[in-house]
Amino acid sequence: MTELIKTENLGRHFGEIRAVDGISFSASRGEVLGFLGPNGAGKSTTMKLLTGFLTPSFGTATVGGYDIISQSRQVRSCLGYLPENAPLYGDMEVADFLKFVCEIRKIAPSDRKRAIDTATQRAGLAEVLSQRIETLSKGYRRRVGLAQALVHDPEILILDEPTDGLDPNQKHDVRELISTLAKDKCILLSTHILEEVEEVCSRIVIISRGKIVADGTADELRTRTESHGVVKMRLAGAEAQRLTQSVAAVSGVRDVAVSTANDEVLLQVTPHNGDFSIHGLVERVLAEHCEIRDLSVERGHLDEVFRAITETVDTSGRP
Amino acid sequence: MIDGANINAICKREFRSYFATPLALIFLCAFLILNGFFTFELGNFFELGEADLGSFFVWHPWLYLFIVPAISMRLWAEERKTGTIELLFTYPVSLFEAMAGKFLAAWAFLGFALLLTLPIVFTAYYLGDPDGGVIVASYCGSFLLAGACLAIGIAVSAATDNQVIAFVISTSICLALTLLGFDPVVQALHKVFPPTVIEQITNLSFPFHFEAIRRGVLDFRDIFYFLSIIGLGLFSGAIVLDKVKAQ
Numbered sequence: 001m002t003e004l005i006k007t008e009n010l011g012r013h014f015g016e017i018r019a020v021d022g023i024s025f026s027a028s029r030g031e032v033l034g035f036l037g038p039n040g041a042g043k044s045t046t047m048k049l050l051t052g053f054l055t056p057s058f059g060t061a062t063v064g065g066y067d068i069i070s071q072s073r074q075v076r077s078c079l080g081y082l083p084e085n086a087p088l089y090g091d092m093e094v095a096d097f098l099k100f101v102c103e104i105r106k107i108a109p110s111d112r113k114r115a116i117d118t119a120t121q122r123a124g125l126a127e128v129l130s131q132r133i134e135t136l137s138k139g140y141r142r143r144v145g146l147a148q149a150l151v152h153d154p155e156i157l158i159l160d161e162p163t164d165g166l167d168p169n170q171k172h173d174v175r176e177l178i179s180t181l182a183k184d185k186c187i188l189l190s191t192h193i194l195e196e197v198e199e200v201c202s203r204i205v206i207i208s209r210g211k212i213v214a215d216g217t218a219d220e221l222r223t224r225t226e227s228h229g230v231v232k233m234r235l236a237g238a239e240a241q242r243l244t245q246s247v248a249a250v251s252g253v254r255d256v257a258v259s260t261a262n263d264e265v266l267l268q269v270t271p272h273n274g275d276f277s278i279h280g281l282v283e284r285v286l287a288e289h290c291e292i293r294d295l296s297v298e299r300g301h302l303d304e305v306f307r308a309i310t311e312t313v314d315t316s317g318r319p
Numbered sequence: 320m321i322d323g324a325n326i327n328a329i330c331k332r333e334f335r336s337y338f339a340t341p342l343a344l345i346f347l348c349a350f351l352i353l354n355g356f357f358t359f360e361l362g363n364f365f366e367l368g369e370a371d372l373g374s375f376f377v378w379h380p381w382l383y384l385f386i387v388p389a390i391s392m393r394l395w396a397e398e399r400k401t402g403t404i405e406l407l408f409t410y411p412v413s414l415f416e417a418m419a420g421k422f423l424a425a426w427a428f429l430g431f432a433l434l435l436t437l438p439i440v441f442t443a444y445y446l447g448d449p450d451g452g453v454i455v456a457s458y459c460g461s462f463l464l465a466g467a468c469l470a471i472g473i474a475v476s477a478a479t480d481n482q483v484i485a486f487v488i489s490t491s492i493c494l495a496l497t498l499l500g501f502d503p504v505v506q507a508l509h510k511v512f513p514p515t516v517i518e519q520i521t522n523l524s525f526p527f528h529f530e531a532i533r534r535g536v537l538d539f540r541d542i543f544y545f546l547s548i549i550g551l552g553l554f555s556g557a558i559v560l561d562k563v564k565a566q
Contacts, residue, residue, distance in 0.1 A: 051409040053564070076411040083409070087402030089332070091339040103328035104410045132339075148406070 002028040003062075004156050004186035005050065010059035011210070012045055019045040021210030022059060027203070029155065032182045034201030035190035038310050042210040043190040044084050047160050050188070051081045064156055077105070080154040084161055086145030090134030094125060094144055097133060098151055105152040115151050122177060123147035139170040146177065157181065159189040163196060175200050194302045204302075208310040221305045228300030231269045231278060238265040238290040250284050252276025264293065321419075325412045329420025330427070333394075337428055350386055350432045357382060358439065371449045375439055376457045376533050380497045380525050383468045388489035390428065391472025392482045394421050395560065399480035404564055414557040422466075422473055422553055429465040433458065453535035460532030463545035464525060468493050470552025477560040493525070500524025 064078035206214040255270040362374030472489040
């Protein structure tokens with residue numbers, strides 16, 4: 001079995017509000033699935049459904065092969081969860097708290113020390129083990145939250161905004177940790193930081209207003225942007241007018257924009273999705289006796305995709 | 320399926336958490352001082368000239384009205400406020416196990432507070448020859464009464480994330496159950512209801528059953544009454560919790 005998380009038309013409403021409105025996706029071992037969406041899109045609610053904290057209003061899901069409704073306890077046994085804002089028992093010492101988690105997670109007494117050592121080492125907590133949780137900084141508290149999710153070495157990790165509120169160094173550490181864990185686990189993480197998604201996630205699901213509006217790798221999603229594939233060149237010795245006409249005739253070119261700066265010409269070519277080739281474009285430019293000083297191809301920006309997709313949905317007339 | 324190990328783990332964690340802050344110390348001091356005040360000032364323990372602990376136990380229903388909700392108000396209200404409820408219920412534990420674990424921790428803590436009043440027993444033995452059986456029964460009754468108040472408090476605590484509201488509502492419910500067996504109230508009720516109805520009403524009250532045990536008779540019906548209140552409190556609390564935990 002490779003699909004460790006699988007949802008089918010999963011939904012949850014609170015009164016009139018459909019927080020999660022029929023979402024279907026799956027994630028396998030070795031995958032880091034990034035859950036992306038504006039605030040209030042339903043990311044946290046979906047995670048609460050998968051972790052058994054909430055029961056769905058409709059639809060089903062399996063986690064680790066277990067049904068989230070009828071086998072909720074098994075589901076909760078096989079996953080590690082970091083809730084939003086990492087709530088913790090502030091009056092406990094870190095070590096005592098992790099011992100409690102070991103007990104509740106049914107780790108045999110003889111294995112507890114090793115389990116706690118591994119989790120604290122992974123989360124970088126060794127130096128604060130005897131401190132009370134409420135005296136710790138935000139970064140350390142987040143790490144305690146991660147350690148409690150890791151203590152039983154689950155194969156599925158669900159992390160709700162794991163780097164929210166951390167400083168850049170701490171964010172980096174957490175992302176490194178996630179990348180290290182990713183090899184033999186299935187990780188679902190939510191965030192609204194796009195660079196984070198690009199850095200750690202192997203796949204992205206964008207959700208907006210309770211629905212999935214995009215599902216793919218970062219590269220796949222980038223192809224959806226206007227700027228994807230746009231070729232920019234800085235040329236010397238070109239004659240703007242003639243160059244424009246000449247380039248526009250290259251097959252697969254949709255739009256050509258030319259501007260001049262100093263003695264250089266800036267050429268921006270927007271291709272069609274189909275039969276455009278950079279090779280053909282470069283040949284044509286060289287045939288105009290220009291010198292190419294710089295050439296770049298835009299990959300597209302995730303934030304553009306994000307805005308385009310989520311704003312389209314926002315204006316779709318739903319209340 | 321109820322997993323005793325989970326109840327044990329939650330109970331231990333909860334019990335320790337009392338002693339992690341000055342809360343336990345303040346509570347125990349308040350409990351002992353109030354007990355002393357009621358027994359010696361209002362109950363005239365010495366002036367009665369009898370070596371029994373009636374003037375000590377008779378105040379317990381009134382004392383628990385305020386003391387027990389002070390313990391129970393935070394049990395769920397705090398978990399909901401800090402969000403740890405989400406952590407707890409995404410561990411493989413059931414609502415009832417969590418409820419029972421928390422209840423047992425708080426009950427054990429109240430039992431510990433009750434044990435600290437033992438010097439008064441030694442005093443009674445030093446002064447005379449009290450009936451040991453009555454004292455044991457009274458302690459059992461008092462412990463059961465504390466458990467019943469606690470179960471009501473824990474159910475109310477599940478329903479709100481505001482500790483003040485939890486305190487006021489639990490105290491009100493316990494007060495109602497105490498007043499229904501309080502003589503001046505019972506006499507006032509006699510003017511409105513026929514005696515058979517009055518009997519049913521007083522049967523539901525704390526004092527009716529507590530007094531019976533306090534006299535030294537450990538009747539099954541009285542024990543059953545307190546255990547039912549405890550069961551009802553935990554059960555309804557678990558149902559309420561399931562409904563409101565996500566809000």
